[in-house]
Amino acid sequence: MALIQLNDVSKSYQVGQISQPALRNVSVDIETGGLVTFVGPSGSGKTTLLNLIGCMDRPSSGRITVDGKRVDNLGRKASAAFRGAHLGFIFQSFNLLPVLTVYENVEYPLLMIRRAPADQRQERVLRILEAVDMAGQKDKLPDQISGGQKQRVAVARALVTQPKVILADEPTANLDTETAKKIIALMREMRDAFGTTFVFSTHDPRIVEQADVVHTIVDGRLVSDSDFALHKSSGGADHA
Amino acid sequence: MRSLFKIALRNLRRYTRRTLLTSLLIVVGVVMVLLFSGLAGSFKSTMIGLITDSGLGHMQIHRRGFVASIDSLPLNLNMSPEGYAKVLQTLEAEPEILASAPRIKLGGMLSNYMDTTSVRISAVDPDRELAVSPGLSGRLIQPLINASLLAPGQVIIPERLARGLNIEPGQNVVLVATNRDGSVNGGQFEVVNLIEDVLGPQGRDAYMHIDDARTLLRMDQQEVTEVILRVRDFQRLDRVAAALESKLAGFTTSQGAPAFELHTWAKLSPFANIANMIDVLTITVKIVMIAIVLISVLNVMLMSVFERVREIGTMSAMGTAPRTILGLFVIEGGLLGLFGSMLGAGLGLAALAAIKAAEVSISFARMDNLVLRPSIDPWEVAAILGIVVLVAVLAALQPAWKASRMDPVQALGHV
Incomplete structure (x- = not known):
């Protein structure tokens, strides 16, 4: 069974008197341990799709299963609990909590959501900060580090609870090319180290090149599925 | 957290x-x-x-109906010696009462032999009065002699009244009062001290000895107008008052009405x-x-x-x-x-x-x-x-x- 399954999922938003469709009958399976991207132009429904997988929104119709649990009909508290237990998030604007240090930001999900014991928290946080090469900056506040470093911390924060899935909405949009490449490379390393599945929404070709699987969305419809191998054989970017 | x-x-x-x-x-x-x-x-x-400390006391007990007529100081609403004895007996059984003192209230005319004016008088038992009104001595213009407020034959008059009549301590004055039957009697008294005014219904009273008042009013019996009470703990005043009131309610007149009434300072003073x-x-x-x-x-x-x-x-x-x-x-x-x-x-x-x-x-x-x-x-x-x-x-x-x-x-x- 796929890690994430979307069956005939639609989502519409009510704008005044008009129902505005954002996703139309999307069905897709996402397997464990890949770098999966959803690409498409702005307004195509990528973020909506990630929000639905991330239990932050509910579909108008269809069925969504994440890690064997149906999540399309969860209530507010249950969806928060599910996100805390199974998912990690990386945001375009990093979204680190400004009053917490690098260490405390990474510790936050373990402390405030998982309620992990202190020794376990310390061990995990330091290990993950080492992994993202931010251990030396652990006592700094977010406004004392660069954008790339912030995104490294955000990756560490998403990974620290060892979720099966990390959802990343345009994670490189605010980064320069060099930093973006490093972040993607970091994600690949983390995927290999922890077996985490990364699901991105992006229209950044730098991510698309590096992805294992690319799904294209246009006007809320999934128009093509491209296995990376196919993509690569048809002249896609080289990938180690 | x-x-x-x-x-x-x-x-x-x-x-x-x-x-x-x-x-x-x-x-x-x-x-x-x-x-x-x-x-x-x-x-x-x-x-x-x-x-409360310099005249009014914490509570007062009167014969029922006196407070309603307090402005005219009616002598016919005094407590009889038997009534006063009952009150004293009740007070002795109440451990939260620190001290009590009897008073006779009367109105009269005061003269310095040249000018005359009306005056309200509290006739007191000097020693017991100081126990219920420890602040009274603080209002006196001259310090107490031998810790005694006054002796028979002496009066203390309000300072402002004394100033109006040009009376100094040591001078003699004449007090004239009407008794219960309407006959008038007078006597000469020495002004032993002057007293400052204080806010409240008894704040401008003159003071005389209770025995002198009985003589002036030609009382046959040891009547009293009111009994002033001081409690041990002022914070518990309302509780003590309620307990005492219920005990006093047991004393009734021949018509079956309550014989006495008890008022706390708050019911007697406009400052409340x-x-x-x-x-x-x-x-x-x-x-x-x-x-x-x-x-x-x-x-x-x-x-x-x-x-x-x-x-x-x-x-x-x-x-x-x-x-x-x-x-x-x-x-x-x-x-x-x-x-x-x-x-x-x-x-x-x-x-x-x-x-x-x-x-x-x-x-x-x-x-x-x-x-x-x-x-x-x-x-x-x-x-x-x-x-x-x-x-x-x-x-x-x-x-x-x-x-x-x-x-x-x-x-x-x-x-």
């Missing part, structure tokens, strides 16, 4: 200016309440002490109304303070939630439970209230101590040089702090609730 406090504290520090301004408003409110409570409270207790007004004003000032805290904390927390929408969205997206987000903002509000109230309490208490040290004096009614010694019960300070923190928490609840219910998708998209 500790982590929530840490984050809340840092968020307050993050918006330093706003936190300081809000705290300042709370400080002003708390200082205002403490100053008003301290000053008004001390004025009230000083006045009550002055009134002023004391009630002070209490109402104190409550009003507290309500103003609560409004200040409520509005300022509500305003600052609403702004805080509005400015941190994306942060709330991030916390919510990561799976933070709504109650944790609610708790964070409630704690922020509560801490704001706590800081403001602590600082306000410190400043307010310092201001009260400064006023006390400065020995500020005021005039009230016809009393001059009343020194204000403001103080405030530590429990009241604690209650004020508690109220401020509680109100701050309540004010933060609505914005906190709003934050905890925020849709993460909309919050993350907030610009």
